[in-house]
Amino acid sequence: MVEQGELAKEQAHFDAAWDAREKSRQLLQEAWQAAGGPNKVRALVKRSGEQKAKQLGGPEDAVAFGRFDRDGETLYIGNHCIANDERDLLVINWQADAANDYYAATVQDPLGVERKRTYSTTRNQIDTYTDTLFEHLARSLDELTGPEQWGVDDAILDDLEAGRTGLMRDIVQTIHASQNDLIRSPIDQLLIVQGGPGTGKTAIALHRISWLLFNHRDRLQPADCLVVGPNPTFTRYIREVLPGLGDEDVRHADLRSLGPQRGVGTAENPRVAQLKGDARMADLLKNALWQRVGLAERAERLTVGVEGLGPTFEREEIERELQRLRNGTYNDGRVAFRRFLQDQVARRSRSEVTAATIDNALERVWPQATPQAFLRDLLASRERMLAAAGAVERDFTVSEIRSLLRAPQEKLSLEAWSDADIALLDELDYLLNGRSQTYGHVVVDEAQDLSPMQLRSIRRRSRNGSMTVVGDIAQSTGPWARDSWDDVCEGLESDLPTTVEELSLGYRVPxxxxxxxxxxxxxxxxxxxxxxxxxxxxxxxxxxxxxxxxxxxxxxxxxxxxxxxxxxxxxxxxxxxxxxxxxxxxxxxxxxxxxxxxxxxxxxxxxxxxxxxxxxxxxxxxxxxxxxxxxxxxxxxxxxxxxxxxxxxxxxxxxxxxxxxxxxxxxxxxxxxxxxxxxxxxxxxVTNGQPDGAVTRKKKTAPSLHAPSPRAVDRFTRSAAREIAAEVRDALQPGAYRSFLLALSEELGIDLGRND
Structure with a gap:
């Protein structure tokens, strides 16, 4: 029960913190007026001050949402750190190490916390508060309800009952102990979070970015973080969470924007989309691009300018130079080859050769290319596709190549790129120009559906492999639906350790x-x-x-x-x-x-x-x-x-x-x-202070027995499996697949639970 005297005391602290925050905001907003130097410098100071003032929150925001008492010390928790003129801390921000115990304390392991208080406010006015007294709860543990023992308090339940607005909200006030553990886990890892509907995995990933930005300021800035969602709708849904936490410049993107050309979500046959997402496409594109470099098949020499007047290069000389320049990107090699022609022409030609003449010769040997034009023309050419596919270690079949072919639009600007095309365009952009912008930390949401080519696209954007990847295998659909995270781990793997965690508390779905x-x-x-x-x-x-x-x-x-x-x-x-x-x-x-x-x-x-x-x-x-x-x-x-x-x-x-x-x-x-x-x-x-089942953690394991690595299956066996699978699909209802596999394993004498 709320005591009026205690409520007045708490409100006095909130009022003092509000005054201190507003003083800080005013000083930051007026700092530019005292700045010297040219107008550009003053403008820069003004923008910086306004940005920092905004990070403190607005005058309508409550200064805190909770507090905890430990060893005679009381700490108030809010979105931002607030101190008075004497540098006394009135509120600590939720990302600070000192705030960890507010979230991590449980009935089973209170971590020395005596009281946890949660406030309900209207702007900065305290309406009421609720207390969790850990010592009292521990004495009557057997009398507690299940939610109380799990650490699901009234604040969490009240938040769950609040109406939606169309935009995702932050969960700073209601972070559960199991979520807190993931948010504050080390930066140098590939963290994969498996979670069913309503387990809070998206909120965890976004709050993890905010925590990392606060605790790794020496190596991570907001513009150095990337959040990748499955589509524009999802990106709009989550876009306000990080700015609300004070992290304005984190980049949000969806899969359709991860390339030199934005996709339009054109519908595509699932079989074609699956082929375009296959990792073999990376080799096919690379082969197709470099097969464009070289003299025409029947040409014995290259003449720069008019035959008999301009300098001539023998095939052997040209091929030797081309081989030397193939180690870098396509366009870097093209620039270097043009420089070679220019230097050689200056030495060999007695008359002036124009730049246009050199460019014409360059185009015959090393043609200019953009990702969009190259992919459009490649998918329209059966001969080029077959030639490129024939050099792939894991060959494409003729029927697969045939299914990839499509008629080009008359104008390149009219090409309607599908989601699967975007990853191909991004791969070509990498081959042509090298790696695009990279980030210190990458978050990937709804990752359970990503194709190998999309995984390559995302991995290229990570500077060192530091990533947080979230999703739900039970919601994995589409051409690359999967039953485990094994190939996602493989596609995103780096030198950093990989950890797979499973959330098992469902908050949102009734x-x-x-x-x-x-x-x-x-x-x-x-x-x-x-x-x-x-x-x-x-x-x-x-x-x-x-x-x-x-x-x-x-x-x-x-x-x-x-x-x-x-x-x-x-x-x-x-x-x-x-x-x-x-x-x-x-x-x-x-x-x-x-x-x-x-x-x-x-x-x-x-x-x-x-x-x-x-x-x-x-x-x-x-x-x-x-x-x-x-x-x-x-x-x-x-x-x-x-x-x-x-x-x-x-x-x-x-x-x-x-x-x-x-x-x-x-x-x-x-x-x-x-x-x-x-x-x-x-x-x-209780395990490590957490209720058993709240979060299940496991290190990266060998590929699942239920989903063997494609590399472990030879081409003949896989072809035979496809034919048999097609017959099974035609003969059985989808619900009968599992029973059929069990019966088949018995007939073949295979124990699916053993690694035979």
């Missing part, structure tokens, strides 16, 4: 919703362990059956109902029904935002399951779950993604099947739904 969605896991991701669910939602999912022709209308009405009650809404459907939904929005005069354009509104948002990845809404309406499953080979995972986007309400609009899981094998019932663990029961054990 228990009722997750129990419904988890029915998909035996089919969608049988090797994934469901997270422990922190809280109940306000109600069970609503399952609405209607005629097929009315699906879009009923779904739009459900979205309107939620929006009318002030909810932030996501309406998720497959592409097949998108046009019907848009027609209903227009017919009913309902405004909405379209995630396919990168737009996120504050009311109703229309998205596909892919576009909804990483987003969260107060209420979600799923339209035609069976259609979502049919839309992709990984349709069950797409539906799992869609169902787990809500923090409160879920409505599923269907025409007879609300959960399309089907039988596991003909004539049988589905596997038992995996138990959805809650935190109603206390943790079984």
């Amino acid at each position: 228990r009722q919703v997750y129990e419904f969605a988890a029915q998909l896991l035996p089919i969608a991701a049988p090797l994934v362990t469901p997270p422990r669910v922190v809280r109940d939602g306000p109600e069970d999912p609503t399952l609405t059956e209607t005629a097929s022709e009315d699906l879009a209308l009923v779904a739009v009405r459900a979205a309107r109902h939620y929006a009318g009650n002030g909810q932030f809404v996501g309406l998720i459907c497959c592409d097949e029904l998108r046009e019907a939904v848009v027609e209903q929005f227009r017919a009913l005069g309902i405004s909405y935002s379209d995630a396919s354009t990168g737009e996120i509104g504050k009311s109703i948002n229309l998205a596909s399951p892919i576009e909804a990845k990483g987003l969260e809404f107060d209420a979600v309406v799923i339209l035609d779950p069976s259609g979502i499953v049919r839309s992709s080979e990984r349709g069950h995972r797409l539906l799992y993604v869609a169902l787990t986007r809500t923090t409160r309400f879920l409505t599923v609009v269907h025409d007879g099947v609300s959960m399309p899981i089907g039988p596991v094998s003909p004539g049988s019932e589905p596997d038992e739904t995996p138990a959805v663990l809650t935190i109603a029961s206390p943790p079984e054990a």
